[in-house]
Amino acid sequence: MEFDYSPKVQAMQARLLAFFDQHIYPNEQRLHAEIEANRRAGNPWLATKLIEELKPLARQAGLWNLFLPKSSRAPEGLSNLEYAPLCEIMGRVWWAAEVFNCSAPDTGNMETLERYGTEAQKDQWLEPLLRGEIRSAFLMTEPAVASSDATNIECSIVRDGDEYVINGVKWWSSGAGDPRCAIYIVMGKTNPEAGRHEQQSMILVPANAPGVKVLRPLTVFGYDDAPHGHMEIELKNVRVPVGNLLLGEGRGFEIAQGRLGPGRIHHCMRSIGAAERALELMCQRAVSRVAFGKTLAQQTVTQERIAEARCMIDQARLLTLKAAYMMDTVGNKVAKAEIAMIKIVAPNMALQVIDWAMQVYGGAGVSGDTPLAMMWAHQRTLRFADGPDEVHRNSLAKLELSRHMKLPTDRVKMPVTRGA
Amino acid sequence: MEFDYSPKVQAMQARLLAFFDQHIYPNEQRLHAEIEANRRAGNPWLATKLIEELKPLARQAGLWNLFLPKSSRAPEGLSNLEYAPLCEIMGRVWWAAEVFNCSAPDTGNMETLERYGTEAQKDQWLEPLLRGEIRSAFLMTEPAVASSDATNIECSIVRDGDEYVINGVKWWSSGAGDPRCAIYIVMGKTNPEAGRHEQQSMILVPANAPGVKVLRPLTVFGYDDAPHGHMEIELKNVRVPVGNLLLGEGRGFEIAQGRLGPGRIHHCMRSIGAAERALELMCQRAVSRVAFGKTLAQQTVTQERIAEARCMIDQARLLTLKAAYMMDTVGNKVAKAEIAMIKIVAPNMALQVIDWAMQVYGGAGVSGDTPLAMMWAHQRTLRFADGPDEVHRNSLAKLELSRHMKLPTDRVKMPVTRGA
Amino acid sequence: MEFDYSPKVQAMQARLLAFFDQHIYPNEQRLHAEIEANRRAGNPWLATKLIEELKPLARQAGLWNLFLPKSSRAPEGLSNLEYAPLCEIMGRVWWAAEVFNCSAPDTGNMETLERYGTEAQKDQWLEPLLRGEIRSAFLMTEPAVASSDATNIECSIVRDGDEYVINGVKWWSSGAGDPRCAIYIVMGKTNPEAGRHEQQSMILVPANAPGVKVLRPLTVFGYDDAPHGHMEIELKNVRVPVGNLLLGEGRGFEIAQGRLGPGRIHHCMRSIGAAERALELMCQRAVSRVAFGKTLAQQTVTQERIAEARCMIDQARLLTLKAAYMMDTVGNKVAKAEIAMIKIVAPNMALQVIDWAMQVYGGAGVSGDTPLAMMWAHQRTLRFADGPDEVHRNSLAKLELSRHMKLPTDRVKMPVTRGA
Amino acid sequence: MEFDYSPKVQAMQARLLAFFDQHIYPNEQRLHAEIEANRRAGNPWLATKLIEELKPLARQAGLWNLFLPKSSRAPEGLSNLEYAPLCEIMGRVWWAAEVFNCSAPDTGNMETLERYGTEAQKDQWLEPLLRGEIRSAFLMTEPAVASSDATNIECSIVRDGDEYVINGVKWWSSGAGDPRCAIYIVMGKTNPEAGRHEQQSMILVPANAPGVKVLRPLTVFGYDDAPHGHMEIELKNVRVPVGNLLLGEGRGFEIAQGRLGPGRIHHCMRSIGAAERALELMCQRAVSRVAFGKTLAQQTVTQERIAEARCMIDQARLLTLKAAYMMDTVGNKVAKAEIAMIKIVAPNMALQVIDWAMQVYGGAGVSGDTPLAMMWAHQRTLRFADGPDEVHRNSLAKLELSRHMKLPTDRVKMPVTRGA
Numbered sequence A, B, C, D: 001m002e003f004d005y006s007p008k009v010q011a012m013q014a015r016l017l018a019f020f021d022q023h024i025y026p027n028e029q030r031l032h033a034e035i036e037a038n039r040r041a042g043n044p045w046l047a048t049k050l051i052e053e054l055k056p057l058a059r060q061a062g063l064w065n066l067f068l069p070k071s072s073r074a075p076e077g078l079s080n081l082e083y084a085p086l087c088e089i090m091g092r093v094w095w096a097a098e099v100f101n102c103s104a105p106d107t108g109n110m111e112t113l114e115r116y117g118t119e120a121q122k123d124q125w126l127e128p129l130l131r132g133e134i135r136s137a138f139l140m141t142e143p144a145v146a147s148s149d150a151t152n153i154e155c156s157i158v159r160d161g162d163e164y165v166i167n168g169v170k171w172w173s174s175g176a177g178d179p180r181c182a183i184y185i186v187m188g189k190t191n192p193e194a195g196r197h198e199q200q201s202m203i204l205v206p207a208n209a210p211g212v213k214v215l216r217p218l219t220v221f222g223y224d225d226a227p228h229g230h231m232e233i234e235l236k237n238v239r240v241p242v243g244n245l246l247l248g249e250g251r252g253f254e255i256a257q258g259r260l261g262p263g264r265i266h267h268c269m270r271s272i273g274a275a276e277r278a279l280e281l282m283c284q285r286a287v288s289r290v291a292f293g294k295t296l297a298q299q300t301v302t303q304e305r306i307a308e309a310r311c312m313i314d315q316a317r318l319l320t321l322k323a324a325y326m327m328d329t330v331g332n333k334v335a336k337a338e339i340a341m342i343k344i345v346a347p348n349m350a351l352q353v354i355d356w357a358m359q360v361y362g363g364a365g366v367s368g369d370t371p372l373a374m375m376w377a378h379q380r381t382l383r384f385a386d387g388p389d390e391v392h393r394n395s396l397a398k399l400e401l402s403r404h405m406k407l408p409t410d411r412v413k414m415p416v417t418r419g420a
Helices: A007-040 A049-060 A080-090 A106-116 A119-130 A252-288 A300-329 A336-361 A372-381 A389-405 B007-040 B049-060 B080-090 B106-116 B119-130 B252-288 B300-329 B336-361 B372-381 B389-405 C007-040 C049-060 C080-090 C106-116 C119-130 C252-288 C300-329 C336-361 C372-381 C389-405 D007-040 D049-060 D080-090 D106-116 D119-130 D252-288 D300-329 D336-361 D372-381 D389-405
Strands: A135-139 A156-160 A163-174 A181-189 A200-206 A212-218 A230-241 B135-139 B156-160 B163-174 B181-189 B200-206 B212-218 B230-241 C135-139 C156-160 C163-174 C181-189 C200-206 C212-218 C230-241 D135-139 D156-160 D163-174 D181-189 D200-206 D212-218 D230-241
Touching: A007 A049, A007 A080, A080 A252, A080 A300, A106 A119, A106 A135, A106 A181, A106 A252, A119 A135, A119 A181, A135 A163, A135 A230, A163 A181, A163 A200, A163 A212, A181 A252, A200 A230, A200 A252, A252 A300, A252 A336, A252 A372, A252 D389, A300 A336, A300 C300, A300 D300, A300 D336, A300 D389, A336 A372, A336 A389, A336 D300, A389 D252, A389 D300, B007 B049, B007 B080, B080 B252, B080 B300, B106 B119, B106 B135, B106 B181, B106 B252, B119 B135, B119 B181, B135 B163, B135 B230, B163 B181, B163 B200, B163 B212, B181 B252, B200 B230, B200 B252, B252 B300, B252 B336, B252 B372, B252 C389, B300 B336, B300 C300, B300 C336, B300 C389, B300 D300, B336 B372, B336 B389, B336 C300, B389 C252, B389 C300, C007 C049, C007 C080, C080 C252, C080 C300, C106 C119, C106 C135, C106 C181, C106 C252, C119 C135, C119 C181, C135 C163, C135 C230, C163 C181, C163 C200, C163 C212, C181 C252, C200 C230, C200 C252, C252 C300, C252 C336, C252 C372, C300 C336, C336 C372, C336 C389, D007 D049, D007 D080, D080 D252, D080 D300, D106 D119, D106 D135, D106 D181, D106 D252, D119 D135, D119 D181, D135 D163, D135 D230, D163 D181, D163 D200, D163 D212, D181 D252, D200 D230, D200 D252, D252 D300, D252 D336, D252 D372, D300 D336, D336 D372, D336 D389
Parallel strands: A135 A181, A156 A181, B135 B181, B156 B181, C135 C181, C156 C181, D135 D181, D156 D181
Antiparallel strands: A156 A163, A163 A230, A181 A200, A212 A230, B156 B163, B163 B230, B181 B200, B212 B230, C156 C163, C163 C230, C181 C200, C212 C230, D156 D163, D163 D230, D181 D200, D212 D230
C-alpha cells in the first residue's frame, strides 16, 4: 500500500497545471464571451475559436488523448490510476477537457469504438475522433420511459436486408448540439422478445443520415450548454448499413456495461476537480470578505464548512483512486462495487462543497460571475446521468447483502443508462 | 388556539385556486413560449401580453393587491395571517403573483411607500403601482461589499441645495429589467460619520433619471428571469429633488427594518407553495413511472422522501402562519425571532423538497420541461436574499442566548439587506 | 386561526412550572441518589419515596391525571390541545410525569380501560390506577418477531371454558419492573385464521397470575430505568376469567388503533419538553464555558446550532399542537396523517437538539452529571417504540400518494406496535 | 500508488481474524456475564478472568503489542500503516484490544514512555506494561475547565526540593477503575507564567501515592465500563520524586502533541472496525427479519442505508490508511491535516452506521442483546475525546485557509486534550 502519485504522474500533473495557468484560467471569461457573442449574433451552436486554438497547444504539450487506455492504437496510453489525477485537474474548468480531447461523451465513445469496433469502424470514426476533428454523441436515454432501467428502452433497430432501420426518440444526447458532431452511437432493441439483457444492440448512426432530426436543445437549470448541448433527437426510419452494428445483435447491454465503468470514473474525477476549485474559491472569498467586523474566514461556521469540505473531497478522491486501481488490476467487473460507490459519492460531495462556496459568495455565487453555479448545475445532473443514485445504491446494497445470503455477487448488475 | 383558516380565507383560497385552474396552470407553457419568442426576436425585456391579459381578470375576480395591509388607501386590506395562505398559492407558479399585483419587489416597495411616503410620493408612485401600471425596484445590495452587513454599503447620497446627488453601483436589482419599471427605492449613505445605524437613507429615484445606467442582467443558474431581470445598475451623479427622500436623513435602516418583516414572510409563503407544487409533481411522477418492474411510488425510498417532504412542508407552514399571526398581534419587532426562523426554514425546506422531486424526474427535472429547476434556482437565491441564513441564525441565537445572559432582546437587530 | 394558549391553559402552565421550580428541579439529584442507594443495597426495583412524597402535593395543586379526556369519570378532563403544553413541561424531567399520574404506559392503559373496559374492569383496575395506587404494563412487542407489523404477533389466547389460556413471550414491557405494577394489558391472537386485522385480542392479566414470569430487565444503552424497567416476560399457561377480555375477540387491532393516537402525541409533547430543556442547558453552558479566549456562545458554530434547535423545536411543537387540535375536532382517524408526522418528527428533532447540547458539555454531557445522556437514550427508543419511523413514513407516504391515485385514504392503516 | 495490503499484513489479518473466530466472538456473552456476576457480588472493579486467560493465547499467536512502532525495545514493531488494519479488526469487539495488549490508554502511555521516558522510567513502568502485568491511566481532562483548550488546565505541579507536589482534580481518567492500574501520567502546570504552550509538564504518579483519591466512576450513557472505568480523581498534595517528570519542565504540550497522532489513528481504526461489525449485523438482521410480507433487506430504504454505510466506511478507511502512511513517511507533524481529518470523520461515520444498524434491530438494538448500543455510546465519546470535532475542524480549516493567506502552516497547532 502506497499513497504517492508515481513520478510519471507527478510530472504530467505539473505539466497540466502549468497549461491551466497559462492557457485555461486566463481564458475563462473569453470563452463565455465568445459563446455569448455567437448567441447575440443569432447562433450559439458553433465550435468556439478559443478551444480550436488551444487544442494544438495541448497536443504540442503532450497533453492529448490522455484518457486512452494502453492499446495497439495507443501504445502510450495511461492506466485508469494514472489518468485519474489528470482528469481531476481538467474538471476544474467545465470546458477544459475538450482542449485535451478528453471530454465526454467522446471519450466513452472512443473507448467503445476501440474496444468493440471493427477495423473499418475504427478507421472511419475512431481516427478522426482521436485527432479531435469530429465530435460524437451517445443516444441512450428516452423521454418516454424510465431509462435508469435499460430494459425499458423502446427505440427499435430492425433489420431489413443489408440495412438496419431505426425508429425512436432519444434525449439528453449530449454534444449533439455541436456542428462538428458527426456520429452517434445509438442504443435500441433488435429483439424485444429476447432475454431481459439480450434485447439491446448498439449501432453507429451518422448525424447526417436521412431521418435524423434534432428536435431541440434541453436546458440544465437555465443553461443550454451551447455549443455542446443536450439534444432531443428523433430517429425516423433511419437506415444504416448492417456493418454499422457494434459487436452483434443483442450485445448492447454488454457494451454498455463495458463502457460505463471508465466513463463513470472520469465523471467522478472531474467532480473532484470541480469541488477542489470550489473550495479554493470559497477560501479566497472567505479571507477577503468582511461582514460585521470580521472576515468570513474568521467565523467558525465558515471554518466548519471548509474543514468538512476538505474531509469530503479527500475521502472521495481516495475512493476514486482505489476504484481506478482496481479497474486496472482486477477489472471493471470485479471493481463494480467501487465503481458504484464513487458514482454515488463524488457528485453528492461536489454538490455540497459547491453549495457552501456559493453561500460564501452570496449573489455572485449563483450568477455567471463565478463558475460555481454552472458547476453546481452540471454536478446535479450527474446524480442521475449514468444511472440515478438510487439505482447504484440498490446495486451496491445487493452486493453487500449477498455476502450474508450466500449469493454469487455476479448476479448483481451494474445499472446501464446514459453513457458517459 | 385554533388551526382552521377563517371562512373568509377559505373562500378566498377557493377563488384563487379556481383562478389558477382556469387561467394560470393552462398558460404555463404559453408564458415561456412568449418570452422565448421575444428572445429569439432579439429582446426578451418586454412585458408579456399574457400577464397583461390576465391582470384585469384577476381584478374582476377580487384577487387584486391582496398583500395590502388594512390602511386608509386599502380599507379592505388583509392581515398577514389572512394573506399568507393566499400568497402560498401564488408561489405555486413563479410568475403568478404579478397577475394579482402581488409580486416582489413591488409589494415591498408599495408597503414602504404606504408606510413611510409623503402624500405627494404616494400620489406619484404608489397609485400607479397599486393599479399595476408601473413596476419598481429596490436598490440595496452592492457588488463591492458584503451587503449582508448593511453598514458596509457605499452608495453615497449627498445633499446639494434642493437636490440629492447619488453615486454608487447596485446589483441584484430585481424587476429593473422590465420596461415598465419606473421607480427605484435606493439605499445609500447620507452621513458616513453618523452612528452605525444612522448613516443610511432611502431615496426615490426615477428609472429614467439622467445618470442611471442599467449595466447588465445577472443570471441565476443560467436564468436571466427576463423580462423581470436582476440588474446591475450604475448611479452616476444622479440628481433628484430633496422631496424624494423617504422619512428623513439617517432613517434608512429603520425603514429597512419595517419593510423586511412582511417581505420575508411573503417569500416564505411562496416557498411553501413552491414546495407543495413540487411534492404534487413528485407524487404524480412516482405513481406513473415504472422501473425494474415497480412504480417509483412503490419503493420505500421514494415513500420516505414523500413522507419527509410532507412533514417539512407542514411544519414550515405552521411556523410561517404563527409568524404572520404574531406580526398581526404583537408587531414585527416582537415577532423578530419568528420572522428570522421562517426566513431560515422555508427556503431550505423548499430546496430539499424540490431536489427530491427533481430526482424522481431525472433529466426532465433539471430541464425546462417541469417547473422544478427554475423553482430550485429561485429558492436557492432566497438563502441569501434579505440576509443570508448565517446572519439570521446568528440573530436568532443571540435572542435565545440573551435569555440566559440577562440581556435585553431588543439589542439584537434583524439583518437588513436586499429588500423583498 | 389563533396561536395563543387559552387563559385556562396558561394558568395551568404557570402552576405546573411553579411546581417544577419548587419540587421537581430541586429533587433531580435526590431521585437518582435514592435509586442508586437502593441499587447498592441490593434491589433498585422499589418504588421511590420521593415520588410517593410528591404525588399528594401534585394532587393538592390540582395537577393530577391531567391527561384524562373529558368523560363521565373525569368531568374536568382536558382536551388533547389543552393537555399538550402541560405534557410538554412534564417531559423536561424524565421521572416527573409519574408525580402527576401522567406517565406512560399507565396513561395509555387508563385510556384503554376507560374507553373499552366494562364497568367491572373499570372498578377493579381503572380506579386504583387513577388514584395512583397501582401501576400497569402493556404487553405487546415480542422478541421473536418484527413487532412493527402487528400481524406477526405470536402470543396465543385460547378459550377454555370460562377462562382464556395465554401463552407467549413479550418484551419491552415498560413499567413491569415496578413492584406496584399490578395489571397487564396483553395483546395476543385469539384466532390466527381470521382476517389480518381480526386475529388479535387484548386481555387483562394480573401481574401475580400463576404462569407469569418476569424473565429479566432489558437495558436501554446502559440504563435499566429501575424501578420502572423494561421487562421480558413469559406467559406460560396463564389462565384468566373470560370477563378479562377487552371489548371482544378479534378486536385487539381496533383497540390498539384507538389507543395509539393519544399515546403517541403524549410521547411527542414530552420529546419537545426534553428538547427545550436540552436547549436551555446548552445555552447555559455556552455562555459560561471559555475555550481559546471566547465563550462557546460567541462561536458562530454554536450559534448556528442554537438557532437550528430553536427552529426545529418550534416547528415540531406547532405540528404537535395541530395534531392535538385535529384529534379533538375531527377525531384520531382523520388526524392519522398528523399523528404519523409528529411521531416521526418529534423524537428525531429531540435527538438532534440533545446531541448538540451534549457536544457543548463534552464529557459531562454523556455522563450522569447532566440529564442529557439519559434523555438521549430515551428519545432514541421512541424512533421505534409505537412503530418505527420507517413504518410511519410509509403510512404517511401512502396517504399522500393516494390523493394522486384516487384511492380512499382509509385503506392506509396506522402502524400498531408497542403501546404508549 | 497501490491499494493492496502487503503480504505480511494480510497474513497478520488472517491470523487475527482466526483468533477472533476462535476466542473472541465465542466469548462475547461470557465476558458480560463475568462482569455482571462480579457486579451482583458487590464489586465489578475486578480484572476479568476471561481476558487474563486469553492474553497468553494471543501472545503465543504472535498477536501481542502489535501497536508498537519499531524501536530498540521493539525490533519487530509495525508501522502505522501495518498496524492500522489490525487495529481495525480489534475494534470489532469493545474489549478485544486488551487481549492483545493493544488497548487505550495503555498504548498511548507506552508510546509516551518509550519516546520520552528515561531508561529508569522505562524499566520501572514500560516493561510491566509491555508484559501486560499492569495497566495505566492518562490524567489530563479536568471537570472545572474546557479542557479542549489545554491552556485552561489548572492542575499544579510545584517543585519542592527533590519532589514535585501535585494538586488538582482530573476526570475521564479511563482505565483507572482497574485494580491493576498502577501508574498515571498526569498533565499539569509547572509554570503558569510561561508562554501559552510552555506552562505544562507531564509527570508520572503511582496510583497508590498518598493523596491520590479515586472519587467516583463516571458513566457513559448509563455504562460504567467496569472494570476499566472512567474515573474522577483527586490529587491532593501528592508528592513524587523529581525523576518522575517526563522530558523536562514546560514540555508537556510537546509530549501531548507527539502522543496524540498515533492515539487518534488507533481510535479511528477501531471506529472503522466497529462500523464494519455494525454493518455486518445490520445485513444479517435485514435478510432474516420479515415485516409486512418482505424481509427488511428487500426494502429500498434499507438498501440505501446499507449502500451509504459501505461508501462511508470505505472512504473513512482509506483516509485513515493514508494518514497512517503519511505519519510513517513524512511524520506526524506534516500529517497533521490528515490526522485531524480522520479524527473528525471516523467517529461520526461510525455513529451513523451503528445508528442505522440499531434501527434495523429495533428494541434489541438499544439493549444489551447486541453490541450496538455500547458501541454507539463509546463512539459518541470520541467526538470530544482527544479534542472535540469543532476544535479539529477549526485547525483543519486554518490549515486550508493559510494557503490562501500566505501563512506558514506550522503556526496551526493540533488540539491537545485527553490522551488516547
